[in-house]
Amino acid sequence: MIFLRSTLREFSAIGILILLVLLVITFTTQLIRFLGFAAGGGIPTDSVLILLGFSVLGYLSVLLSLTLFLSVLLTMTRTYRDSEMVIWQSSGLGLLAWFRPVLVYAVPIVLVVALLSLYLTPWAIGKTEQYRHQLESRDDVSAVAPGVFKESKNGERVFFVEKVSSDLSQVANIFVHYVQDQRQGVIVANRGYTELADNGDRFLVLLNGRRYVGTPGEANYDIARFDRYAVRIEQEETKAFFPSQKSLSTRQLLQSPTRLNLSELAWRVGLPVSALVLAFLALPLSAVNPRTGRFLNVLVAVFLFMTYSNLISIFQAWIAKGSVNPMVGMWSVHAAMLLLLGLLLYRRMFGSPLRFLRRR
Numbered sequence: 001m002i003f004l005r006s007t008l009r010e011f012s013a014i015g016i017l018i019l020l021v022l023l024v025i026t027f028t029t030q031l032i033r034f035l036g037f038a039a040g041g042g043i044p045t046d047s048v049l050i051l052l053g054f055s056v057l058g059y060l061s062v063l064l065s066l067t068l069f070l071s072v073l074l075t076m077t078r079t080y081r082d083s084e085m086v087i088w089q090s091s092g093l094g095l096l097a098w099f100r101p102v103l104v105y106a107v108p109i110v111l112v113v114a115l116l117s118l119y120l121t122p123w124a125i126g127k128t129e130q131y132r133h134q135l136e137s138r139d140d141v142s143a144v145a146p147g148v149f150k151e152s153k154n155g156e157r158v159f160f161v162e163k164v165s166s167d168l169s170q171v172a173n174i175f176v177h178y179v180q181d182q183r184q185g186v187i188v189a190n191r192g193y194t195e196l197a198d199n200g201d202r203f204l205v206l207l208n209g210r211r212y213v214g215t216p217g218e219a220n221y222d223i224a225r226f227d228r229y230a231v232r233i234e235q236e237e238t239k240a241f242f243p244s245q246k247s248l249s250t251r252q253l254l255q256s257p258t259r260l261n262l263s264e265l266a267w268r269v270g271l272p273v274s275a276l277v278l279a280f281l282a283l284p285l286s287a288v289n290p291r292t293g294r295f296l297n298v299l300v301a302v303f304l305f306m307t308y309s310n311l312i313s314i315f316q317a318w319i320a321k322g323s324v325n326p327m328v329g330m331w332s333v334h335a336a337m338l339l340l341l342g343l344l345l346y347r348r349m350f351g352s353p354l355r356f357l358r359r360r
Contacts, residue, residue, distance in 0.1 A: 007075070007101040015071035015109075022063045023056070030055045050131065057124040061116035065275035066305065068109045072102055072279050073301050076286030095348055098283055106279040114272035118250045122268075126247035156180075174206055176231060185213040187229065195230070203230040263320035266330040270312045277337050278305060284344035308337060 034048045034055075043051065076098070150159045162173035176187040189209025196202055206229045214221030245253070245264040253261040253268075285301045315329040324332075 003097075004101050004104070007098070008105055010075050010078075011071050011101070011105045014074050015067050015105075018070050018074075019063065019067045022067060026056055026059050026063065027052070030059075047131065051128060054124045054128040054131075057116075058121050058128075061113050061121055061271050062309075064109055064113050064116070065271060065278065068106055068113075068275050069278040069282055069301070069305055070298075072105070073282035073286050073298065076283060077297060080287055095283060095345065099280065102279055102283065106276055110272050110276045110279075113275050117268045117271040122247055122249055126243055129243060129247050171204075174204075174209070176204075176206075180213075183213055183215055185211060187211045187231070189229070201232060203232055205230050257326075259322050259326075260320050262326040262330075263316045266319055266326065267312060267316050269330060270316075270334070273334050274308055274312065274337070277334060277341065278308065281337065281341050281344070284341070284348045287348055308333070311336075 030052055031048075034043065034051055037043045038045045038048050156179055158177040160175040161171040164171050170191070170193050172191045174187070174189045174192050178185050178187075187206060187209060189206035191208070192204055192206040194202060195205050207227065209226060209229060211224045211226065211229065212221055245260050248261065248264070250265070250268060253265045281304070282301065285297055285304070287297070311333045315324065315333055318324045319326050319329040
């Protein structure tokens with residue numbers, strides 16, 4: 001009981017630390033990415049946190065799987081490095097005795113990974129796709145970000161506003177550049193607002209401004225002052241929204257077992273399964289010689305994690321193309337990793353499996 005409690009305590013402490021580090025890294029990189037989109041006018045600034053939350057939730061299943069693997073690996077590596085494993089083994093606790101604490105520690109995390117992979121991550125991806133579709137369906141004025149030049153969807157106008165109200169109905173210090181009849185025009189105004197006509201057309205109404213129309217390089221510009229000037233906002237037909245396989249629910253994938261849907265199902269099922277297999281693979285991989293490099297086995301383990309993940313992706317692509325049977329593609333990688341686990345455990349407990357062949 002003391003062995004189980006102390007092991008679980010160390011697993012949990014290292015796991016929380018690793019998860020926090022991975023979350024900070026993921027949060028920072030995604031925040032920089034979305035802030036870059038917002039600075040370029042690709043997304044409104046008020047949608048950064050929404051998209052950031054959905055993005056982090058989508059990565060959480062992979063982060064938990066990596067946290068489980070590294071927490072077991074680093075804990076076991078420390079026991080070998082500090083010669084604590086020798087004490088446990090002399091007490092009658094061999095390598096197989098560590099399976100119970102690893103299983104007790106891994107099962108709740110694997111269940112959370114399964115919940116995320118099968119339900120929450122597709123929901124987050126679906127919400128992200130719907131939100132992006134709504135952003136792409138906005139009109140030109142609604143898509144304008146304060147302090148950023150924004151080109152209209154038809155490429156005929158460029159908008160710039162200094163300030164926008166929270167409900168997007170009021171703008172201040174407006175600049176509009178447009179091309180009409182091979183002549184270029186510039187409109188500047190102190191403020192403006194959007195107005196909906198009786199026929200359904202939307203207009204940007206500019207107040208207290210000036211309009212310049214002419215041909216660049218020529219002096220015959222027409223200059224006009226106005227108290228009120230309306231610019232029609234181009235409305236595009238709303239495009240149909242087609243969700244991707246990643247955003248479909250697991251039930252929808254099972255109800256429509258096409259090759260693409262089965263390939264996505266193979267990835268979702270593979271995440272929790274690989275998390276459990278990797279947790280046990282950390283046991284033989286953690287054995288180190290105190291005289292060798294401290295983090296050599298960690299590098300090998302990270303390489304194995306990347307290889308495992310890439311193999312699942314490769315078989316996922318093969319299932320989508322119809323190159324392999326879906327059941328074979330879904331479970332062959334995990335079966336190979338279980339075989340590797342058996343070979344590594346046998347080697348740690350009994351030596352190389354080839355030693356009997358050498359004696360013969």
